[in-house]
Amino acid sequence: MELSDVGMQPPGQVMSDLLRLTGSVRRALPSSNRRQYLFRTAFSAANHAAPRRPGQQQQQQDRSPESRLCLLTADLHRRQSLAIMLAAVSSLSFPLPTLAESSDAGELRLFSSQKQGYTMQIPATWEQKSKSGADVLFVGKGADVGVTVSPIRINSLREFGTVEAVGDRLLGAEKAKESTESAAMLSTSSREGAQGTPIYTYDYKVDTTRGKKRIVSTVAIKDRKLYICNGTVKCTAPGLDCDPAGGPGVVEAVEAVSQSFDVL
Known part of the structure; x- marks a missing residue:
C-alpha cells in the first residue's frame, strides 16, 4: 500500500494498514508476542482522537480531496512515529549485571x-x-x-x-x-x-x-x-x-x- 492510498480507504482498513506498514519496525525489535502486543496498545493510544472544536467538522468537510489526503498522510506519519517511540521506550531493556560487578556512583x-x-x-x-x-x-x-x-x-x-x-x-x-x-x-x-x-x-x-x-x-x-x-x-x-x-x-x-x- 502506498501512503497516497490512505485517504481513500475506510477507517477500519486504515488502522489495519497502519499495523502492516510498521511490520518492518516490529521485525527490527526482538520478536515476542509481548512486544507485538505493546505495538497494538501503542497504536490504540495514538489513534485516540481529540474532541473537535465547533465548526471544525464543517471546515474538514469543505476541504478538497487533495487537502484531506495530505492531512491523513501527515496523521499517518505522526501515529507511526508515536508507536515507534512508545515501543522503543517501554521495550528497551538490557540484561542487568550481577552483584559481583563493581560500581561507584560518586565520580x-x-x-x-x-x-x-x-x-x-x-x-x-x-x-x-x-x-x-x-x-x-x-x-x-x-x-x-x-x-x-x-x-x-x-x-x-x-x-x-x-x-x-x-x-x-x-x-x-x-x-x-x-x-x-x-x-x-x-x-x-x-x-x-x-x-x-x-x-x-x-x-x-x-x-x-x-x-x-x-x-x-x-x-x-x-x-x-x-x-x-x-x-x-x-x-x-x-x-x-x-x-x-x-x-x-x-x-x-x-x-x-x-x-x-x-x-x-
Whole structure:
C-alpha cells in the first residue's frame, strides 16, 4: 500500500494498514508476542482522537480531496512515529549485571558520541559493553544505562504532546505487557537541552514476573532522530518500593546520568 492510498480507504482498513506498514519496525525489535502486543496498545493510544472544536467538522468537510489526503498522510506519519517511540521506550531493556560487578556512583566522567550527536556523564567505574540494538551500554553493580538512536518522521517531542500525556501512554503500554504485574509512575519532567531541544524524562517502577525494576527513561528528538537514554535499576523485593540490589547510591547514579543527557 502506498501512503497516497490512505485517504481513500475506510477507517477500519486504515488502522489495519497502519499495523502492516510498521511490520518492518516490529521485525527490527526482538520478536515476542509481548512486544507485538505493546505495538497494538501503542497504536490504540495514538489513534485516540481529540474532541473537535465547533465548526471544525464543517471546515474538514469543505476541504478538497487533495487537502484531506495530505492531512491523513501527515496523521499517518505522526501515529507511526508515536508507536515507534512508545515501543522503543517501554521495550528497551538490557540484561542487568550481577552483584559481583563493581560500581561507584560518586565520580562521573564524560561520554560523548560525535557520530550520533549526544553526550552524558557516566559513573567512572561503570564498564562499557557491547549490546545488539544499543548505540552504547554501560553497566555497574545492579544497574545499567543504554542509549539507542533511531530515525523518526517528526522533528520534536512536542508534536507528540505534553510530557504528562506521553507519560500516560508509556505507563499504559508498560501495564499492558503480559509480564507486568504492577507499574507506577514516580515522576515526570521536561527540560530543554543546551541547543534548546525538548527533553522528557520518566521515572517509574515496574514489578514483573521476571523481577522488579526501577526505570529512568530520558527521551529527545532532534534532526528526525529519536534518542532514548534508558537507565534500569534492579530491585531486591516485590512491591512498589525499590530496594536497589546494587546498594546505596545506585538510583542516584542512574538519575545523574539521566539529568546529564543532552543532544548536540
